[in-house]
Amino acid sequence: MDDRLTAVLGTLADDEAAWRDLSALCALGGRFAGSESEAAAIEFLATRLAEIGGPVVSHPVAYAGWERVTSVLEAAGRQFPCESLVRSPATGAAGLAAEVIDLGRGAEEDFARAGHHIAGRMVLVRHEYMFATHTVHRRRKYQWAMERGAVGFLIASHLPGDLLVTGSSGAVPGHGIPAAGISAETAAELFAGTERYPAVRLRIECRETRARTENLSLELPGRGEEWVVLCAHVDGHHLAQSAMDNGTGLAAVLAVARALAPHCGGFQRGLRVMFFSVEEWALAGSRHYVERLEPSARDAIACVLNLDSVAGHPALTALTSGYPALGPFLVDAARSAGMTLAIHQPIMANSDHYNFAVNGIPAARLVAGFDRPESNLRYVLTPADTLDRISPRELSHAMKLTAALAFHACQAPELDLRRGAARGA
Numbered sequence: 279m280d281d282r283l284t285a286v287l288g289t290l291a292d293d294e295a296a297w298r299d300l301s302a303l304c305a306l307g308g309r310f311a312g313s314e315s316e317a318a319a320i321e322f323l324a325t326r327l328a329e330i331g332g333p334v335v336s337h338p339v340a341y342a343g344w345e346r347v348t349s350v351l352e353a354a355g356r357q358f359p360c361e362s363l364v365r366s367p368a369t370g371a372a373g374l375a376a377e378v379i380d381l382g383r384g385a386e387e388d389f390a391r392a393g394h395h396i397a398g399r400m401v402l403v404r405h406e407y408m409f410a411t412h413t414v415h416r417r418r419k420y421q422w423a424m425e426r427g428a429v430g431f432l433i434a435s436h437l438p439g440d441l442l443v444t445g446s447s448g449a450v451p452g453h454g455i456p457a458a459g460i461s462a463e464t465a466a467e468l469f470a471g472t473e474r475y476p477a478v479r480l481r482i483e484c485r486e487t488r489a490r491t492e493n494l495s496l497e498l499p500g501r502g503e504e505w506v507v508l509c510a511h512v513d514g515h516h517l518a519q520s521a522m523d524n525g526t527g528l529a530a531v532l533a534v535a536r537a538l539a540p541h542c543g544g545f546q547r548g549l550r551v552m553f554f555s556v557e558e559w560a561l562a563g564s565r566h567y568v569e570r571l572e573p574s575a576r577d578a579i580a581c582v583l584n585l586d587s588v589a590g591h592p593a594l595t596a597l598t599s600g601y602p603a604l605g606p607f608l609v610d611a612a613r614s615a616g617m618t619l620a621i622h623q624p625i626m627a628n629s630d631h632y633n634f635a636v637n638g639i640p641a642a643r644l645v646a647g648f649d650r651p652e653s654n655l656r657y658v659l660t661p662a663d664t665l666d667r668i669s670p671r672e673l674s675h676a677m678k679l680t681a682a683l684a685f686h687a688c689q690a691p692e693l694d695l696r697r698g699a700a701r702g703a
């Protein structure tokens with residue numbers, strides 16, 4: 279192994295700052311975009327980046343802000359806890375009264391089978407493990423519901439334990455139906471009676487505003503013109519601490535940047551460290567950044583390593599976005615440091631790497647627990663995404679693996695990860 283990489287891995291093995299960073303971020307709250315918690319986290323990250331060295335650049339992002347006020351579900355004279363999905367439209371003070379149709383998981387065939395029974399009703403679907411090959415994303419279920427004329431959308435946790443579930447709805451101002459997450463127990467209670475389509479009233483209050491946030495970057499230049507982007511998203515949800523998603527990515531990016539910084543001047547490529555916000559807003563922060571890059575600036579990015587939910591299970595997978603050369607390169611880089619990495623090549627629109635990948639830039643997301651529905655990552659987007667679900671060992675492993683990948687991406691004399699990709703640069 280290269281002596282510099284040995285030194286970097288040694289530094290990371292003794293790094294106690296990463297766990298402190300993760301704990302500090304969790305203590306600031308869930309970092310919901312537009313909240314004080316998000317602003318405090320951005321300030322914290324900017325300070326930590328500045329300590330690594332070099333100017334920290336703030337990239338302002340304007341977006342359609344949305345603030346949750348209240349959400350209540352009533353049925354049979356009782357009130358049930360629920361959590362409006364991000365950007366759900368409000369229902370008005372009287373609420374939305376409708377019958378509920380249970381579509382089970384809410385896969386495409388479930389919608390097809392229910393056919394014309396959906397129109398005019400509120401659909402109920404299930405949340406599912408998000409980090410898996412065959413996951414059907416909540417936003418697709420929401421789109422199918424709207425296409426078939428549903429008037430509202432309920433998504434129930436697939437886990438027992440009175441866990442509410444949240445996430446983005448995919449609604450945009452002027453186009454959406456009210457949407458809320460409920461627990462598995464509430465879903466069962468709604469259907470405990472004899473009615474096929476129980477009647478409910480959903481009341482959602484929210485505030486829509488024009489909002490601003492920022493992305494952050496720090497450049498650690500190499501010898502040449504090219505860059506490797508190492509990034510993670512800042513924002514989360516206020517049901518919990520957003521510890522796994524994505525406190526782990528933030529803490530690991532900081533730790534790897536700190537450990538690599540003394541070596542970057544000698545690398546072929548520089549390391550551009552980035553933190554994006556409004557990721558939970560259908561990837562808005564990174565889209566804002568990538569869309570504004572000149573073609574030459576896009577060409578100068580050799581690859582992107584996006585860390586999103588990198589602890590909660592010891593096994594790590596790289597989602598390599600349809601770039602066939604990227605997987606083998608990353609697997610070799612991991613192997614050089616005595617570690618293993620699984621690869622999932624199809625493009626997945628589930629984090630910021632997607633916006634780079636669809637714009638011709640080889641981009642991977644590192645994620646823990648892919649296709650491991652028993653892992654602690656099943657608690658992401660619930661009140662149980664908390665620090666105690668993560669082991670320091672898992673975080674440390676993610677840091678070392680990321681360091682090995684970033685090291686090889688920065689120092690390889692030649693690197694063409696665009697070759698063989700269906701979409702050109």
Ligand SMILES: [Zn+2]
Binds near residue numbers: 523524557586587629
């Ligand atoms: Zn995430």
